[in-house]
Amino acid sequence: MAQTLYDKLWHSHVVHEEADGTVLLYIDRHLVHEVTSPQAFEGLKLAGRKPWRISSIVATADHNTPTDHWDEGIKDPISRQQVETLDANIREVGALAYFPFKDQRQGIVHVVGPENGATLPGMTVVCGDSHTSTHGAFACLAHGIGTSEVEHVMATQTLTAKKSKAMLVRVDGQLGRGVTAKDIALAVIGRIGTAGGTGYAIEFGGAAIRALSMEGRMTLCNMAIEAGARAGMVAVDQITIDYLQGRPFSPKGEVWDQAVAHWRTLVSDEGASFDAVVELDAGSIAPQVTWGTSPEMVVTVADRVPDPANETDPTRKSGMERALAYMGLQANTPISEIPVDKVFIGSCTNSRIEDLRAAAAVARGHKKAANVKAVLVVPGSGLVKAQAEAEGLDKVFVEAGFEWREPGCSMCLAMNADRLEPGERCASTSNRNFEGRQGQGGRTHLVSPEMAAAAAIAGHFVDVRTFA
Amino acid sequence: MQAFTTLQGLVCPLDRANVDTDAIIPKQFLKSIKRSGFGPNLFDEWRYLDHGEPGMDNSKRAVNPDFVLNHPRYQGAQVLLARENFGCGSSREHAPWALDDHGFRVVIAPSFADIFFNNCYKNGLLPIVLPTEVVDQLFQETAASEGYRLTVDLAAQTVTTPSGASFGFDVTAHRKHCLLNGLDEIGLTLNHADKIKAFEAQRRVQQPWLFS
Numbered sequence: 001m002a003q004t005l006y007d008k009l010w011h012s013h014v015v016h017e018e019a020d021g022t023v024l025l026y027i028d029r030h031l032v033h034e035v036t037s038p039q040a041f042e043g044l045k046l047a048g049r050k051p052w053r054i055s056s057i058v059a060t061a062d063h064n065t066p067t068d069h070w071d072e073g074i075k076d077p078i079s080r081q082q083v084e085t086l087d088a089n090i091r092e093v094g095a096l097a098y099f100p101f102k103d104q105r106q107g108i109v110h111v112v113g114p115e116n117g118a119t120l121p122g123m124t125v126v127c128g129d130s131h132t133s134t135h136g137a138f139a140c141l142a143h144g145i146g147t148s149e150v151e152h153v154m155a156t157q158t159l160t161a162k163k164s165k166a167m168l169v170r171v172d173g174q175l176g177r178g179v180t181a182k183d184i185a186l187a188v189i190g191r192i193g194t195a196g197g198t199g200y201a202i203e204f205g206g207a208a209i210r211a212l213s214m215e216g217r218m219t220l221c222n223m224a225i226e227a228g229a230r231a232g233m234v235a236v237d238q239i240t241i242d243y244l245q246g247r248p249f250s251p252k253g254e255v256w257d258q259a260v261a262h263w264r265t266l267v268s269d270e271g272a273s274f275d276a277v278v279e280l281d282a283g284s285i286a287p288q289v290t291w292g293t294s295p296e297m298v299v300t301v302a303d304r305v306p307d308p309a310n311e312t313d314p315t316r317k318s319g320m321e322r323a324l325a326y327m328g329l330q331a332n333t334p335i336s337e338i339p340v341d342k343v344f345i346g347s348c349t350n351s352r353i354e355d356l357r358a359a360a361a362v363a364r365g366h367k368k369a370a371n372v373k374a375v376l377v378v379p380g381s382g383l384v385k386a387q388a389e390a391e392g393l394d395k396v397f398v399e400a401g402f403e404w405r406e407p408g409c410s411m412c413l414a415m416n417a418d419r420l421e422p423g424e425r426c427a428s429t430s431n432r433n434f435e436g437r438q439g440q441g442g443r444t445h446l447v448s449p450e451m452a453a454a455a456a457i458a459g460h461f462v463d464v465r466t467f468a
Numbered sequence: 469m470q471a472f473t474t475l476q477g478l479v480c481p482l483d484r485a486n487v488d489t490d491a492i493i494p495k496q497f498l499k500s501i502k503r504s505g506f507g508p509n510l511f512d513e514w515r516y517l518d519h520g521e522p523g524m525d526n527s528k529r530a531v532n533p534d535f536v537l538n539h540p541r542y543q544g545a546q547v548l549l550a551r552e553n554f555g556c557g558s559s560r561e562h563a564p565w566a567l568d569d570h571g572f573r574v575v576i577a578p579s580f581a582d583i584f585f586n587n588c589y590k591n592g593l594l595p596i597v598l599p600t601e602v603v604d605q606l607f608q609e610t611a612a613s614e615g616y617r618l619t620v621d622l623a624a625q626t627v628t629t630p631s632g633a634s635f636g637f638d639v640t641a642h643r644k645h646c647l648l649n650g651l652d653e654i655g656l657t658l659n660h661a662d663k664i665k666a667f668e669a670q671r672r673v674q675q676p677w678l679f680s
């Protein structure tokens with residue numbers, strides 16, 4: 001029978017199945033960071049258990065690490081304790097690779113895995129972090145888990161899980177100039193809602209997805225979780241294989257050929273059936289800007305802030321009213337008239353080299369607007385940072401008045417010192433615009449790197465397609 | 469893990485859709501390396517008027533009297549009644565830890581975010597999905613009568629109102645078994661250690677690149 005990519009990934013990892021369909025799923029790659037692992041390591045120790053397969057673990061510190069003054073270490077004592085706890089745990093337990101604070105290859109866990117070839121097609125990849133869906137770009141079954149599950153995976157190399165339904169999001173046609181994978185992601189969420197993918201694993205397919213680079217596919221799969229999906233994934237093609245060749249943990253020599261032959265089978269079979277199909281035309285997607293406190297509250301840059309008066313569902317209506325009040329916005333305001341106080345270019349959604357190149361291309365030769373207090377550019381990893389500097393992108397940013405920082409999660413969730421003050425409005429390339437996400441009282445508008453850079457220069461949102 | 473069998477609990481209504489994990493427990497509290505003590509910071513940004521940081525004496529902070537968790541009539545509630553897509557956002561298990569630490573044992577909503585839903589079961593917290601109309605009705609009844617309690621019976625998979633109306637809910641046999649008996653899931657899984665080893669050995673032969 002014709003199988004979906006998800007079917008193939010699922011079935012090839014089932015170790016044991018219970019009568020009610022609960023299975024033990026074998027886990028190939030376990031990514032670990034400092035925030036969701038300490039209680040798991042402690043639990044393991046208290047129960048006197050040993051990790052099952054140390055070589056499955058790749059760890060890094062990212063959420064709490066500062067993005068400037070690295071010479072001064074981590075000033076916040078509680079953050080420092082968490083990072084040091086990870087250091088100690090990995091020292092004791094071991095790992096295939098550990099990229100601690102200040103390491104050349106340290107960075108956001110979802111940037112670090114793929115760029116080191118630690119994320120390979122056909123793997124199950126888990127991490128105590130919801131944006132683990134990012135790794136699905138490599139035809140992996142990748143999803144976030146809680147801390148109890150982190151401990152479960154460490155102790156047993158498996159997870160108990162139930163199969164999700166399969167959804168195909170097919171994006172055909174061609175993206176217009178200035179329109180990116182981020183805009184596809186936001187347009188999909190705008191269409192199906194933040195709960196639209198609940199209970200599903202989403203495969204992204206169609207001509208517009210095939211045309212995306214691996215960076216773009218990662219951006220898209222990263223946001224699958226914001227659509228409520230358990231996982232997002234893209235089938236293997238030549239772009240996947242080319243990306244992986246020569247990465248530190250990618251197979252080499254004869255094994256590489258063997259691996260590639262297997263990877264090429266990681267596609268949905270002709271005629272495989274999905275439980276749901278959503279279709280979009282890439283050509284009709286315009287640059288997206290969120291206006292509210294949920295990623296589904298999104299419109300195009302040419303639109304106006306929606307009016308709750310037009311909403312009939314009472315829960316949705318009150319949600320819109322609450323969002324507008326929190327965001328300090330009036331209904332019907334043109335998006336392009338909303339001024340921004342800060343800009344954040346970074347996060348596991350948009351901090352890869354391609355994102356930085358795109359932002360730099362917009363910023364080149366311009367200066368940030370006077371009303372914009374700060375523009376933070378935070379590369380996703382030390383390797384991205386080095387690459388960007390080799391290309392001179394850091395200079396472009398600095399000349400434009402942007403701040404060039406050290407890698408980490410930074411203002412995506414504001415666990416370190418990078419955050420919004422109450423009432424500040426931010427154009428952000430991250431993935432969540434929840435209340436308080438970037439700092440208590442902070443107001444987040446999600447956009448692509450191009451749109452963020454353009455907003456920094458104009459001082460308000462502006463259509464990057466017509467921005468010169 | 470603590471077992472869950474039956475509960476007759478006071479209901480606290482949280483009438484908002486898409487309540488995310490950042491709202492349930494703001495990130496500054498994720499810096500803790502412990503599993504307990506998150507209860508006083510549950511819904512911190514809605515519950516207090518000032519900005520909360522770890523290590524503060526929460527008993528000295530100004531509470532927001534309008535937030536439902538602070539209403540005298542809902543003190544001691546064990547059942548949280550919520551709207552759709554509850555628990556969306558991050559995978560942080562600190563969210564169910566905070567709910568549990570505050571005293572909640574059950575969350576009822578028309579739908580939950582997937583990872584949060586999973587995390588609840590690992591902590592003896594029972595997430596129950598009921599149809600939107602039923603949840604609407606429960607919101608109305610909770611508002612109408614002070615001291616409104618629901619009876620939750622996991623073995624029978626029912627939620628029963630004070631007037632005797634009863635609603636069934638779904639739970640997988642595996643989860644039900646673990647929760648009813650308070651079982652350590654890792655121990656259960658390790659009963660299959662031989663199968664895991666055999667699977668792994670075969671995989672090592674077939675896809676050696678996964679093991680380097």
Ligand code: SF4
Nearest residue numbers: 131347348409412413
């Ligand atoms: S960049 Fe943001 S979303 Fe990504 S892992 Fe870090 S905190 Fe989470």
